[in-house]
Amino acid sequence: xxxxEKKTVVWPQxxxxxxxxxxxxxxxxxxxxxxINLGPNHPSTHGVLRVVTTLDGEVVVGVKCEVxxxxxxxxxxxxxxxxxxxxxxxxxxxxxxxxxxxxxFCMATEKALELEVPRRAEWIRVIxxxxxxxxxxxxxxxxxxxxxxxxxxxxYCFRARDEVLDLFEMACGARMHPRYCQVGGVxxxxxKGFEQRCREVIAFMxxxxxxxxxxxxxxxxxxxxxxxxxxxxxxxxIKMGMTGPxxxxxxxxxxxxxxxxxxxxxxELGYTPVTKExxxxxxxxxxxxxxxxxxxxxxxxxxxxxxxxxVITDDRKVALPPxxxxxxxxxxxxxxxxxxxxxxxxxxxxxxxxxxSARGEFGFHLISDGSAKPWRVRLHGPAFVLLxxxxxxxxxxxxxxxxxxxxSIDPVLGxxxx
Amino acid sequence: MVDGVIATIIKAFLLINVLMVFFAFMTWVERKLIGRFQxxxxxxxxxxxxxxxxxxxxxxxxxxxxMIPDGARPKLYLFAPWIAMACALGAFGLMPxxxxxxLPFTDYTFHLYIADTSVSLLVxxxxxxxxxxxxxxxxxxxxxxxxxxxxxxxxxxxxxYEVAFTLAVIGxxxxxxxxxxxxxxxxxxxLWYFIPQILGFLVFFVAAVAESNRPxxxxxxxxxxxxxxxxxxxxxxxxxxxAAAEFVNAITLSALGAVLFFGGPSxxxxxxxxxxxxxxxxxLFVLIWIRATLPRVRFDQLMKLGWKVLLPVATLNLLITAAxxxxx
Numbered sequence: 201x202x203x204x205e206k207k208t209v210v211w212p213q214x215x216x217x218x219x220x221x222x223x224x225x226x227x228x229x230x231x232x233x234x235x236i237n238l239g240p241n242h243p244s245t246h247g248v249l250r251v252v253t254t255l256d257g258e259v260v261v262g263v264k265c266e267v268x269x270x271x272x273x274x275x276x277x278x279x280x281x282x283x284x285x286x287x288x289x290x291x292x293x294x295x296x297x298x299x300x301x302x303x304x305f306c307m308a309t310e311k312a313l314e315l316e317v318p319r320r321a322e323w324i325r326v327i328x329x330x331x332x333x334x335x336x337x338x339x340x341x342x343x344x345x346x347x348x349x350x351x352x353x354x355x356y357c358f359r360a361r362d363e364v365l366d367l368f369e370m371a372c373g374a375r376m377h378p379r380y381c382q383v384g385g386v387x388x389x390x391x392k393g394f395e396q397r398c399r400e401v402i403a404f405m406x407x408x409x410x411x412x413x414x415x416x417x418x419x420x421x422x423x424x425x426x427x428x429x430x431x432x433x434x435x436x437x438i439k440m441g442m443t444g445p446x447x448x449x450x451x452x453x454x455x456x457x458x459x460x461x462x463x464x465x466x467x468e469l470g471y472t473p474v475t476k477e478x479x480x481x482x483x484x485x486x487x488x489x490x491x492x493x494x495x496x497x498x499x500x501x502x503x504x505x506x507x508x509x510x511v512i513t514d515d516r517k518v519a520l521p522p523x524x525x526x527x528x529x530x531x532x533x534x535x536x537x538x539x540x541x542x543x544x545x546x547x548x549x550x551x552x553x554x555x556x557s558a559r560g561e562f563g564f565h566l567i568s569d570g571s572a573k574p575w576r577v578r579l580h581g582p583a584f585v586l587l588x589x590x591x592x593x594x595x596x597x598x599x600x601x602x603x604x605x606x607x608s609i610d611p612v613l614g615x616x617x618x
Numbered sequence: 619m620v621d622g623v624i625a626t627i628i629k630a631f632l633l634i635n636v637l638m639v640f641f642a643f644m645t646w647v648e649r650k651l652i653g654r655f656q657x658x659x660x661x662x663x664x665x666x667x668x669x670x671x672x673x674x675x676x677x678x679x680x681x682x683x684x685m686i687p688d689g690a691r692p693k694l695y696l697f698a699p700w701i702a703m704a705c706a707l708g709a710f711g712l713m714p715x716x717x718x719x720x721l722p723f724t725d726y727t728f729h730l731y732i733a734d735t736s737v738s739l740l741v742x743x744x745x746x747x748x749x750x751x752x753x754x755x756x757x758x759x760x761x762x763x764x765x766x767x768x769x770x771x772x773x774x775x776x777x778x779y780e781v782a783f784t785l786a787v788i789g790x791x792x793x794x795x796x797x798x799x800x801x802x803x804x805x806x807x808x809l810w811y812f813i814p815q816i817l818g819f820l821v822f823f824v825a826a827v828a829e830s831n832r833p834x835x836x837x838x839x840x841x842x843x844x845x846x847x848x849x850x851x852x853x854x855x856x857x858x859x860x861a862a863a864e865f866v867n868a869i870t871l872s873a874l875g876a877v878l879f880f881g882g883p884s885x886x887x888x889x890x891x892x893x894x895x896x897x898x899x900x901x902l903f904v905l906i907w908i909r910a911t912l913p914r915v916r917f918d919q920l921m922k923l924g925w926k927v928l929l930p931v932a933t934l935n936l937l938i939t940a941a942x943x944x945x946x
Contacts, residue, residue, distance in 0.1 A: 236763045244842040347842040349914025355656035600916045
């Protein structure tokens with residue numbers, strides 16, 4: 201199928217999920233049905249999702265998802281921390297799109313503080329959000345391909361992923377949970393040579409993405425496994441609260457980076473959402489590969505026009521003073537001490553700041569009572585929401601398709617369970 | 619037994635050992651090659667170039683606890699790997715590695731095959747199908763739903779591919795008018811059957827990949843779906859036997875392909891056994907290449923391919939061959 205060809209799609213009639221009727225549960229009345237636990241320890245459940253599947257031969261007749269195996273109470277933990285110290289918790293939720301989590305939390309805090317973020321910091325955040333998105337999509341592509349039996353792509357993707365992580369390491373020393381984002385900006389300026397290395401990685405990634413397309417895009421076995429499988433109509437996707445690439449694969453051009461004018465650095469940089477028309481597993485794979493290309497363009501654009509200036513706000517009540525001032529300035533030392541021990545106080549109120557993570561709308565709802573710790577933190581995570589449509593998509597498909605559908609909607613269990 | 623009982627026993631002993639060493643070496647080759655296909659090194663820690671890796675694996679397997687899962691049928695559970703292994707090794711006994719050779723420094727001549735029956739091909743097909751009992755029994759007896767699904771898939775796969783497989787090689791049988799491997803490979807001295815039997819070869823190759831449970835048709839042990847399929851509950855040496863049986867099956871089918879379509883042990887300059895090994899190696903290389911690259915097909919697609927594509931093509935090939943041979 202040519203990518204340019206515009207197809208008319210006949211969407212299936214899909215109602216939102218109803219409980220599985222009791223006659224579909226295995227019992228002495230239904231001796232042909234087999235109930236099988238896919239997970240919590242199973243090669244294809246991407247973490248510890250438990251999918252209680254009822255099989256009639258190879259055909260799936262009923263699916264129940266059980267989540268909560270990696271529930272670690274992160275939201276509650278954050279309420280025990282000052283805003284500052286909560287930042288490292290956040291990327292542990294959606295650990296594949298880690299930088300998006302940090303940014304979302306910092307943006308919510310900044311919104312509550314009504315704090316202005318320097319322009320350079322916003323652009324640097326864009327670069328790293330896009331790098332995190334590429335990282336997440338690479339892992340998705342690799343593991344999704346393994347679920348479909350193609351082991352080669354995993355290693356190609358992880359090789360590219362390593363290059364992306366090297367950039368994080370270059371900027372802040374940590375690879376996966378960088379804590380690079382800071383309330384009011386980013387923790388450090390970009391190091392020397394970062395731009396050049398970043399451009400090298402972009403060129404490398406462009407080449408790689410072409411190879412991914414060659415490996416899966418024209419492979420008849422791959423297409424037979426993915427085209428027309430797990431079709432999600434735009435109407436159904438919206439009803440089920442889908443956001444992110446899964447929604448865009450069904451043809452809905454909704455992307456928070458461009459919707460309502462975008463946020464942060466995206467307001468200036470601009471972005472056109474990538475969409476696909478067919479809404480099947482194939483479209484969900486392709487939309488992510490194309491999003492990687494779009495992210496590369498965005499990073500290049502941001503690198504080209506990266507503004508000069510400070511990378512963190514000069515509000516000393518929020519941001520740490522520069523290290524050299526501590527030796528000469530009494531006020532700086534006091535600010536440093538107060539910030540590290542007590543943190544900063546956030547005016548009482550309620551904010552919600554969503555961003556577009558690799559999986560969709562990732563937003564923190566913060567309620568502050570005016571103290572230095574958030575009174576209530578609640579995450580709207582994309583993965584938990586998108587998992588609820590999974591059971592519906594799997595009705596009447598083959599067991600192998602169930603795995604393909606689960607791979608294609610790309611849940612991260614750290615984000616689902618939190 | 620063309621050389622008498624003692625010589626045959628010695629030859630069988632040698633063949634099994636050579637085969638197992640070849641298998642161990644091929645697992646190394648496979649891992650090394652797949653590593654290279656996937657931009658990594660493959661085993662390179664144990665011994666030079668990681669060559670001792672199969673030995674280390676064997677040592678690890680031997681040390682593992684032999685446990686029997688709760689609810690399993692112990693006798694069948696323990697017996698299943700032996701069926702798979704015995705059948706895989708048994709089929710190889712009929713492969714010819716050349717015609718007659720002389721023992722160095724003596725006048726003793728012997729044949730470079732263990733047995734040459736007039737129905738060799740039938741025997742290999744029969745033993746190969748028998749090996750699936752190991753998979754089925756292993757899957758059923760280990761009291762695991764994943765294993766059960768894997769075993770069930772094995773049977774369905776066998777039934778759909780055995781027919782196409784057999785029909786594909788009948789073309790060769792008609793052309794050589796013999797079922798004996800020695801006769802078939804000698805008949806290809808002028809022209810390898812690969813050329814006149816190209817359709818038959820293609821069907822044979824796809825069916826052979828499916829028969830040997832290699833990717834992209836490894837549904838019996840599709841790790842993404844049924845964890846490890848029929849050998850999910852097996853560990854240690856019993857698992858190793860299943861794995862060995864599967865790989866030896868792949869070697870046997872490669873040897874079969876070499877004999878039926880590529881002239882078997884015949885070839886210029888080099889001795890017969892070496893040619894045979896080269897041809898087997900070429901087949902295995904393609905199998906490994908496929909494994910490193912292709913995703914897995916779905917169960918119903920596998921069935922469709924077997925019944926709706928391979929079977930008609932094999933029948934067509936059979937009819938054409940029969941017509942050509944009859945009118946010549």
